[in-house]
């Protein structure tokens with residue numbers, strides 16, 4: 001199978017939902033150019049008009065929900081809503097059970113910006129079962145997290161009757177895809193959230209595995225009726241403000257956000273997905289499924305912003321991407337109750353075999369560290 005890569009950045013055509021134009025340039029690159037031409041002042045005015053409709057003048061409820069993890073995006077969202085616009089947000093965090101101390105530190109720093117904050121911690125036994133199902137059946141051990149971060153803030157919006165939910169960037173815009181819309185709702189999630197409420201319904205799946213419905217409440221998206229009654233609207237801040245990672249990092253570091261002291265496994269940056277142990281595993285499975293990982297995402301962003309050229313990006317990708325994240329690997333095997341060989345068998349199951357080197361019998365080749373070798377890194 002011949003891979004086709006974007007001629008500007010490093011995205012391959014195996015990236016789900018990614019489209020190329022006649023010049024061989026991908027959506028994400030086209031969007032990045034469009035971003036420069038957008039009248040961001042006008043967008044800002046639209047934003048200001050919109051949030052005024054939701055500001056609670058008598059102080060009887062919160063002005064909006066800000067779903068947070070404690071990361072750089074969360075800090076930025078809180079900064080915009082609270083510091084720039086004087087809103088009183090309720091921050092809601094669905095905390096994965098594999099939180100590490102740096103994640104906790106950033107959460108405390110976020111709270112200390114001066115906001116009310118609800119921390120939802122899911123039942124660890126159910127969560128672990130979902131992780132295991134996610135790993136073995138979906139090739140994504142972070143499945144319960146990907147569901148919970150989108151369901152629980154909306155549940156809290158319903159419970160507290162808060163009609164506005166302010167999400168951060170739109171990943172469809174920043175990382176390519178056709179879901180560049182203004183609103184985040186159930187439809188967006190089903191199409192682009194990587195979270196398939198209908199196709200992969202967490203409740204029915206886990207009930208089939210013997211988990212009672214009452215233990216699956218965190219993973220249920222509120223009904224259309226509940227959403228309609230309160231008039232809940234979910235917006236992306238990235239729709240109204242030009243997202244520039246370097247500037248954003250500068251802002252949030254001034255607010256006390258801490259980067260990882262070392263580079264994040266699988267990429268060459270230290271500012272993202274720092275809060276839990278197993279996010280690197282998610283990136284690794286993305287790599288075996290589609291032939292690209294987080295280093296490709298970051299290099300492509302840096303190419304688009306002119307920070308590096310395509311050649312330098314390719315070098316970084318080759319250097320950092322596609323290795324099993326070793327730092328918490330033993331913990332991961334223990335938590336998933338699998339051996340290293342069983343892990344390889346699961347990896348094989350999700351690997352797009354056309355993208356990696358095989359022996360004469362068609363078995364995937366692994367080096368001494370258990371890593372696969374990708375065949376084609378660029379257009380031929």
Ligand SMILES: [Zn+2]
Nearest residue numbers: 006009026029
């Ligand atoms: Zn591109």
